Amino acid sequence: MKLIKLLFIVCSLLVTTTAHAEKITVAAAADLKYAMDEIVSSFNKSHSGHEVEVVYGSSGKFFTQIQQGAPYDLLFSADINYPRELAKKGFAASEVIPYAFGRVVLWSNSMDASKMTLANLSDPKITKIAIANPKHAPYGKRAEEALKSVKLWDIVQPKLVFGENIAHTAQFVQTGNAQAGIIALSLALNPALSKQGGYYLIPEKLHEPLEQGYIITKRAENKALAKTFSGYMTSKETRRIMTKYGFVLPGETVGR
Amino acid sequence: MLLTESDLQAIWLTLRLATVVTAILLVVGTPVAWWLARSRSWFKGPIGAVVALPLVLPPSVLGFYLLLAMGPNGPVGWLTQTLEVGNLPFTFWGLVLASVFYSFPFMVQPLQSAFETVGDRPLEAAATLGASRLDTFFSVVVPLSLRGFMTASILTFAHTVGEFGVVLMIGGNIPGATRVASVQIYDHVEALEYASAHRMAAIMLIFSFLVLLALYAWRSEEGKKY
Structure with a gap:
């Protein structure tokens, strides 16, 4: 009852x-x-x-x-x-x-990304790089443009993994499943992420404005x-x- | 058909994944189902519950745990690194492992009920004739449980084809490795390519319907024999 x-x-x-x-x-x-x-x-x-x-x-x-x-x-x-x-x-x-x-940054939780540039992504030690899906995520499109501007797209393409959106992409890097990733500056500046590693601000001239x-x-x-x-x-x-x-x-x- | 090369690649990958998962689960699931069907241990309850867990757990729970476990800092990640096979997330074999967990009950439960239906008598008869336990299993139990094997395999296959949430969380959307049909459709929708999404979605719908239709038709046909 x-x-x-x-x-x-x-x-x-x-x-x-x-x-x-x-x-x-x-x-x-x-x-x-x-x-x-x-x-x-x-x-x-x-x-x-x-x-x-x-x-x-x-x-x-x-x-x-x-x-x-x-x-x-x-x-x-x-x-x-x-x-x-x-x-x-x-x-x-x-x-x-x-x-x-918006601005895009290179971020990692195992390496100090503030001492890196996009060129470091061709390092064979980095086997997985997370970006947002360029097909439909704005940050992913900018990441692709930036990698193409520095002529790295073809080299890093086999290492790329695609997040569904930019937060999902950051999560791939945060869990260490991807050693580096191109994410939003706004996420890299969040305390939860910023304590884990620095970031490299990708020059805005490398991509279309976001x-x-x-x-x-x-x-x-x-x-x-x-x-x-x-x-x-x-x-x-x-x-x-x-x-x-x-x-x-x-x-x-x-x-x- | 107006499918692009990447659509075909996604479909092929999906079929490959489902086939591998079904094969693995036939090997792994059969002894578990047999034990669950025959055991009288108090342990049976908890194990049965664990087997059924993926039926009720949201894919996000499974995806989250798998992502952490298979990552470089997780136990599975530690194991795969020690064995020097690299990390599993974003790979085909990572998806296989995830799908094996995810589809486990779809293999075990139909098998378990098939084994339970066999009952004690055929086993006792075989034992009286001096057959070993392994021999009994393959010459008596398997032929009597064919229907269960068929149902379990089809359900496992179809369920793996229909997987989405877990794949999205640990797959990383890599063409040819982890971009399965369901993810490809999602991408088409996200990119507002509705025509492409429609084509693949229709294929999935027809495929799923035909599989289930075949299963039910076959079962009622089989049912007449008894």
């Missing part, structure tokens, strides 16, 4: 939706993982009563999902072309707003919170966090 009572209480708790203030869901590219976590937690702190939830994944997947009616109110893409395309197809309720330029942009989606057209959050992206606090994770903000000089 007690068990049934308990079950009943649990069930009623599960179905009760507490009446609370507005809530939005943000879809963000995997390279934003740590930066967006901080931005959202600082936003939630200063806008009590509201709630912003973040889902991380690959920009290309979000692009498809939003067209199929996924419940995302904002999309932060690692490649500005995805939101541009969505806006063209009528899935956006805002302009396409550029928010940062311009990132976001939109408010059509379904969030009338959500005030979506606009408030969008406004928060230009706040001093957000800019501080983004810069901390190595993103170059629009209007600032690219590179350093």
Whole structure:
């Protein structure tokens, strides 16, 4: 009897939706993982009563999902072309707003990558190199371009393993399964990774700029919170966090 | 067919993987299933539960543990390095090992129930005639359990073909080594190449349906014999 009572209480708790203030869901590219976590937690702190939830994944997947009616109110893409395309197809309720330029780095957890360059990747001791899948991941495309610019693509190709997105790629290197990898600077600067090894910033002239942009989606057209959050992206606090994770903000000089 | 070379390569790799895994599991799974069917040890419960684990575990759990275990700092990685065969993640044999775990219950469980159906009497009869245990197994049990072997092999093969999550986590998407059909389809979808995705997805759908259809048709045909 007690068990049934308990079950009943649990069930009623599960179905009760507490009446609370507005809530939005943000879809963000995997390279934003740590930066967006901080931005959202600082936003939630200063806008009590509201709630912003973040889902991380690959920009290309979000692009498809939003067209199929996924419940995302904002999309932060690692490649500005995805939101541009969505806006063209009528899935956006805002302009396409550029928010940062991403940078790629060479990273390793067993070697000091800060003393390396791309040329070191031809070293026979390095047998596996992780990059994001260039077929659909923006960071993977930039990695491929960089390797091609330094004429190493053909040499390192047999060693390449492909992550599904940039966080997955970093995980291949972090677990030591790949000795080196080309990942987002924003991930290499995260404390969990930065304590494990330095990084080599790949010169931006070696690849196309990684311009990132976001939109408010059509379904969030009338959500005030979506606009408030969008406004928060230009706040001093957000800019501080983004810069901390190595993103170059629009209007600032690219590179350093 | 309008399949690209890399599509064909992925399909071929998938078939190769499923064949190797099925062969390995026939060898490894049969004694385990036999023991589970015949043993009265208290140990039977826990072992049976371990065998069934991949049925309920999310592929992400298996993929995560395998990635760490097979990595250079894991126990399997240590073993493969000591044996100087290198590391298993991102290799065909890494996928084989993962799939052997992942498809284990699909081999063992049908075999176990087939062995249980054989019962004691044929075994006692064989023993009375002086047959050794190995002889009994191959001349009596195997012919009587053919149906179980067939079902187990087909399910194992088909389940390995249908694998995705574990492969994605430990495969590294290497053409010809770890880029199997399911991953290739995922890549097509991610790259918004829906036409290519459709073609391969349709092949997988038809293949899976035909395999199961053949299995069920054959089983009901076999069933009539008894």
